[in-house]
Amino acid sequence: MARKILQGWAKWEKYINAFLLLVAVVFPILFTRPYLINVGVMCLIYVLLSLSLNILTGYMGITGLGWAGFFGIGAYTAAILATRFQVNFLLTFLAAAVVSAIFGLIIGLPTLKLSGRYIAIVTMAFCEIMRTLEVNLDGLTRGSRGIPNIPKIGFGEFNFSRTVQYYLILAIVVLTMIVITRLMNSRVGRGILSVKDDDIAASAMGVNPFRYKVMTFAIAAMFAGLAGAFYAHYIGFIDPTSFTFDQSTIIISMTIIGGLGNVMGSVLGAVTLTVLPEILRPLMDVRQIVYGVLMVITMLVRPMGVLGGFNLRHIRQQMGIGKEEKARELSSTEN
Amino acid sequence: MSSVVLRTENVTQRFGGLCAVSNASIEVREGEIVGIIGPNGAGKSTLFNDITGLYTPTEGKIYFYDQDITGKKPYEITKLGLARTFQNIRLFPTMTVLENVMLGAHCRTKANLLDVVLHTRRNKKEEQDIRERALDILRITELYDFRYNYATSLPYGMQRRLEFARAIASNPKILMFDEPAAGMNEEETQDLNVFIKKLQDMGYTILLIEHDMKLVMNICERIYVLDHGALISHGTPEQIRSDPRVIEAYLGKEE
Numbered sequence: 331m332a333r334k335i336l337q338g339w340a341k342w343e344k345y346i347n348a349f350l351l352l353v354a355v356v357f358p359i360l361f362t363r364p365y366l367i368n369v370g371v372m373c374l375i376y377v378l379l380s381l382s383l384n385i386l387t388g389y390m391g392i393t394g395l396g397w398a399g400f401f402g403i404g405a406y407t408a409a410i411l412a413t414r415f416q417v418n419f420l421l422t423f424l425a426a427a428v429v430s431a432i433f434g435l436i437i438g439l440p441t442l443k444l445s446g447r448y449i450a451i452v453t454m455a456f457c458e459i460m461r462t463l464e465v466n467l468d469g470l471t472r473g474s475r476g477i478p479n480i481p482k483i484g485f486g487e488f489n490f491s492r493t494v495q496y497y498l499i500l501a502i503v504v505l506t507m508i509v510i511t512r513l514m515n516s517r518v519g520r521g522i523l524s525v526k527d528d529d530i531a532a533s534a535m536g537v538n539p540f541r542y543k544v545m546t547f548a549i550a551a552m553f554a555g556l557a558g559a560f561y562a563h564y565i566g567f568i569d570p571t572s573f574t575f576d577q578s579t580i581i582i583s584m585t586i587i588g589g590l591g592n593v594m595g596s597v598l599g600a601v602t603l604t605v606l607p608e609i610l611r612p613l614m615d616v617r618q619i620v621y622g623v624l625m626v627i628t629m630l631v632r633p634m635g636v637l638g639g640f641n642l643r644h645i646r647q648q649m650g651i652g653k654e655e656k657a658r659e660l661s662s663t664e665n
Numbered sequence: 666m667s668s669v670v671l672r673t674e675n676v677t678q679r680f681g682g683l684c685a686v687s688n689a690s691i692e693v694r695e696g697e698i699v700g701i702i703g704p705n706g707a708g709k710s711t712l713f714n715d716i717t718g719l720y721t722p723t724e725g726k727i728y729f730y731d732q733d734i735t736g737k738k739p740y741e742i743t744k745l746g747l748a749r750t751f752q753n754i755r756l757f758p759t760m761t762v763l764e765n766v767m768l769g770a771h772c773r774t775k776a777n778l779l780d781v782v783l784h785t786r787r788n789k790k791e792e793q794d795i796r797e798r799a800l801d802i803l804r805i806t807e808l809y810d811f812r813y814n815y816a817t818s819l820p821y822g823m824q825r826r827l828e829f830a831r832a833i834a835s836n837p838k839i840l841m842f843d844e845p846a847a848g849m850n851e852e853e854t855q856d857l858n859v860f861i862k863k864l865q866d867m868g869y870t871i872l873l874i875e876h877d878m879k880l881v882m883n884i885c886e887r888i889y890v891l892d893h894g895a896l897i898s899h900g901t902p903e904q905i906r907s908d909p910r911v912i913e914a915y916l917g918k919e920e
């Protein structure tokens with residue numbers, strides 16, 4: 331049964347993705363209430379965050395516990411550049427991604443030689459350090475007062491409407507998914523998976539595990555930083571409370587519950603865990619508990635997450651309907 | 666005389682107080698099949714690990730074609746042209762058979778982040794090339810029909826063959842097999858015998874550790890015998906067979 335569903339999904343993946351994209355595109359047209367579009371935007375921001383962490387935790391197998399740290403770096407970079415130097419959003423996005431990736435390198439280089447457990451603790455500590463810096467570097471971050479009046483996304487006097495901002499983050503998410511998919515179906519992706527599976531064997535087969543870990547860490551941090559930049563401009567106000575360890579917990583819950591090593595898993599996890607508390611408004615106070623319970627259930631039933639570990643390309647290949655198979659058939663009928 | 670591919674010079678490996686390998690000097694010449702035998706715990710795998718960079722020898726030097734490779738990282742050594750298999754098979758379980766072999770060609774390919782994200786022509790061509798090459802290797806190792814199965818879903822004997830295939834994909838000068846016949850039945854071992862000979866004909870130099878005496882005596886031109894970390898004998902299969910020191914190491918000293 332499960333196998334049939336999986337095969338169906340693999341077979342129709344293209345159409346299913348097209349349909350989901352269509353739903354995402356018509357959503358703000360059908361539901362014009364600002365509240366709903368806002369929920370949509372928040373979903374997409376969390377999808378981006380969850381995707382970024384999935385690169386590190388799902389594909390590379392390194393548990394990143396303090397992911398809000400990078401979200402915060404991106405948000406503060408964008409906010410500071412936009413409020414103090416009136417930098418356009420295109421450049422603040424770019425700067426946020428780059429700065430966050432650089433922080434990824436700074437954290438990754440000294441720690442990624444450690445074993446997984448220690449890395450998890452280091453990333454956790456990192457998030458706390460970043461939050462403390464955000465509170466205490468008053469001159470730069472305005473401390474706990476936060477940074478208000480971050481310019482809306484737009485050009486000069488012209489601000490994008492909420493709906494256009496929705497489409498912007500949707501485009502970023504789709505691009506990110508394409509990048510991850512291409513990355514993972516390539517020489518580099520095989521290198522990443524080999525290191526996750528067995529770094530000694532990978533090393534003996536010519537892959538430099540440390541280099542791959544650092545690279546993956548930086549890429550993952552980059553996308554988290556990008557999410558931060560969008561968030562800062564979109565909300566217009568940031569303060570350290572947005573980038574706490576609780577936030578990190580939310581992000582990793584989304585990634586793990588949705589599915590490790592599967593981009594659609596991140597979509598499922600992020601959308602579910604963003605929409606659920608909205609529907610269950612009264613449960614807002616116990617959001618953390620809901621996440622915790624969901625997490626425990628998932629861990630027990632499917633440790634890799636609901637969609638975790640499914641590789642649709644492999645399933646297609648095993649069914650004999652892979653892209654490569656088709657290309658081969660074509661070329662063999664030509665001769 | 667053909668040139669020396671691999672040479673160890675007084676390699677010693679200590680683990681705390683334990684001397685797993687002491688003063689081992691071996692050499693392997695181009696085109697040879699050389700065996701390393703010895704009782705359990707003799708230090709054979711440890712010597713392999715020293716050569717392939719998984720361990721750094723406590724003392725001694727390792728040369729690959731006169732180049733000192735002592736202390737180099739495993740991936741650097743593989744790139745130079747050494748490839749190995751493991752005593753306890755180490756395949757990549759979340760990758761297919763084909764992908765395991767393609768990964769083997771990692772150090773012979775170049776596509777970087779930008780190439781793969783932008784899908785450059787160079788990347789497409791390279792990907793297609795190593796795919797074809799990997800499929801060829803899978804045909805030789807008779808794993809072609811299982812190319813899309815997950816590596817660790819294969820039966821044991823095939824997993825061993827897949828490890829050979831993956832090692833071959835790195836286009837090495839020398840192949841190092843750690844107990845290739847372990848867990849194989851008589852027939853599979855016979856096939857392995859033929860296969861290793863075939864590899865020799867294809868131009869590979871081979872160094873192997875093996876407990877199966879029939880196989881070793883059959884295919885190796887020269888044999889080194891390790892016991893308690895030390896080389897106790899070295900020679901042709903005939904010489905080894907009749908060396909009293911070897912018999913003693915295997916059967917124990919007669920009181």
Ligand SMILES: Nc1ncnc2c1ncn2[C@@H]1O[C@H](COP(=O)(O)OP(=O)(O)OP(=O)(O)O)[C@@H](O)[C@H]1O
Pocket residue numbers: 680683685703704705706707708709710711712752
């Ligand atoms: N990383 C390590 N740390 C400590 N001791 C080790 C390590 N690796 C190997 N040893 C020890 O070194 C000795 C030699 O082990 P090795 O695996 O090289 O033997 P072997 O000849 O390959 O034996 P077998 O035929 O059983 O595979 C053993 O006593 C083993 O316990």
Ligand SMILES: [Mg+2]
Pocket residue numbers: 709710711752843
């Ligand atoms: Mg051994």
